[in-house]
Amino acid sequence: MVTEGNDDPPVPYIQTMEELCQPYLNGRGGPIAQIAIQETNFGLKNDMIQQVQNSCQFHGLSGDDANKHLDKFLHVTQSIKVNGVTDDAIRLYLLPHSLTHHATTWFDRLRRNSINTFEQMAKMFLGK
Numbered sequence: 001m002v003t004e005g006n007d008d009p010p011v012p013y014i015q016t017m018e019e020l021c022q023p024y025l026n027g028r029g030g031p032i033a034q035i036a037i038q039e040t041n042f043g044l045k046n047d048m049i050q051q052v053q054n055s056c057q058f059h060g061l062s063g064d065d066a067n068k069h070l071d072k073f074l075h076v077t078q079s080i081k082v083n084g085v086t087d088d089a090i091r092l093y094l095l096p097h098s099l100t101h102h103a104t105t106w107f108d109r110l111r112r113n114s115i116n117t118f119e120q121m122a123k124m125f126l127g128k
Contacts, residue, residue, distance in 0.1 A: 031107065088119075
């Protein structure tokens with residue numbers, strides 16, 4: 001707060017639109033907690049992400065079937081394998097890439113580091 005040098009109450013600092021639009025540099029982190037992976041160089045490859053995005057997208061609209069999406073997602077990801085990385089971890093990190101529109105908004109609002117397993121994610125997804 002800024003004081004005016006007289007007996008007036010302090011004027012609160014108001015951020016500009018430019019300041020409000022700046023990214024938070026410390027990072028908010030996402031809802032998926034860090035999980036232990038044996039493979040030290042693991043990272044989602046573009047082809048993995050594209051395979052999911054091209055095969056199954058969930059928009060979160062009223063007519064969308066979350067169970068059907070999850071079944072298709074599991075079918076698509078069953079062929080994605082990485083030595084030293086569990087299927088659970090791969091699916092956990094890939095599921096957000098299958099979400100768009102309202103579903104992405106739902107995912108982004110989940111509490112930080114609140115998801116530890118794919119099963120937990122699937123239950124939350126089906127319950128949304």
